[in-house]
Amino acid sequence: MDILFIADPLGHFKIYKDTTYAMMAEAARRGHTIYACEPQHLAWIGGKVEGTVQRVTIVGDEADSARSPWYEAAAPEILDLRHFGAVVMRKDPPFDMEYVTSTWLLELAERTGARIFNKPSAIRDHSEKLAIGEWPEFVVPTLVTRDAARLRSFHAEHGDVILKPLDGMGGMGVFRVKADGMNLGTIVEMLSDNGARSVMAQKFIPQIADGDKRILIIGGQAVPYSLARIPQGNEVRGNLAAGGLGRAQPLTENDRRIAETLGQTLFDRGLLLVGLDAIGDYLTEVNVTSPTCFREIMDQTGFDVAGMFIDALERAAAAQQ
Template sequence: MNILIVADALELFKIYKDTTFSMMREAQRRGHKLAACEPQHLGWQRGRPVTATVREVALTGDKNEWFRVEATREVPLREYDAVLMRKDPPFDAEYIYATHLLEQAEREGARVVNKPSALRDHPEKLAIMEFAEHTTPTLVTRDEKAVKAFHAEHQEIILKPLDGMGGMGIFRVGADGLNLGSIIETLNKHGTQTIMVQRFVPEIVKGDKRVLVIDGKPVPYSLARIPQGSEIRGNLAAGGKGVAQPLGEEDWKIANAIGPVLAARGLLLIGLDVIGGSLTEINVTSPTCFQEITEQTGFDVPAMFIDALERLVASGQ
């Protein structure tokens, strides 16, 4: 296969943990050819197909100079067997514009993973609301009074922006409501931005589990991201400790209920965040934790993903 990776700059990758890097490494090991670009390298000129200025790359195996550029050229996206959209959030206007260009490339014959329209239709925090039976009580609103009423009902709550990542902007408010008004103002920008509020799940002390689902099938191990010290956030970017562990009964139940539904919509890879048996987020843009799970358990997550990608390409869908 010829594979194009649309992601952040390769120079910014932390290859000791980067999931996109692990995908590239497994793909090259199987003899597939790799190219990479950033969203700003996509273009569409009237009367022409969507193209990208790409770098054709090969992985070197060196930890420092881990890739070499073999050529740089402008290529129609439809010439690739697969285009992997792996750009990290923020899920902002530029991200949405990129999905529109990728969707046009699909109409021209490109195969894009995850499907661009599905990326737009499943904002990572809002997507859980479709699966209410698996979530903790949750409110999405701009309204300060609604947030305060939710707090009065549930006493201990978590507040977070809809466009955050890596644990950024997450606040916990206890039963005393200390600083609740100020936190609401900070997050909702005096009623101009929508936020998410959830009942606090105390099982966070045991970890915020990342459950990966590939082509509708759960990876049998999760990565429990355990908060350290006085932190309430388990996110690795916020200093959480990642511990791989077999999926529990509730993890399997949630993954088997949601995975096939979203796979049918063109989401080949998703990452479910589960705390104490409650679904808290569905990651669709660039789910991570491949390397941590593989290194700690021996289960080859990148191989499972490339297997699924090869099946998709072979199917012609």
């Protein structure tokens, strides 16, 4: 089938670690035809949603994960999104109004018969930070507010806390404030824009030293390995984008319990791929925009995460025909 990936510019991919590349390569290996575009290439006209897309051919020795170029792109063409057997939304945050507009356009396409994964309304309705509120039994003490006094009170109660914005990714804007409260006021003012934006505060989880675990859910089922992203040096963030070291490891019993509790529910809502984040036994995020870590798990364990995803994509697309 023809598969369209809506993503960041292909020229920016670091294919040795890029999950979207892993998806594309596996789909191409199976004989599917790959197309790509960016969100700004979508348009609604005459009652249909079109994309200015390019057919993509993967070139070179796939064993060379540092090769450049890694693809050839045909001339742009305008196609109705209904043309594709599947449209995979893989644009990275920030989750701003343009991202929301993209989900609205994709939802219009979906209503005319396009097959979109993850489901646009499900992406839009699941805040990657706030979605944890649906499963409080797995959540460390947490506060979301724009009220500086409440944030100060939360810190006074718990002594050692993490503060972060609701719309960040890759560890952006994450601060730890210890019991001495050093710079608490400045951090709250900055993250909340002096009370204009809500902030998430969470009790610090010491098990971050063992890694911020990414648990992948594909088609409602857990990949049997997580990627523990371990902070390096004096860094509090384990995110790979912040310099964390990725270590693949089997799911713990509690990881499986979290995955089994959330997995089918999220899949039933149209979320084919989800990346749960957990520290110790606590769920910290539910990532639905462009979950990553395929390549690291594949390279370290040999488990074919991309194959599991394309299997699920083929089944889901067939079910919507």
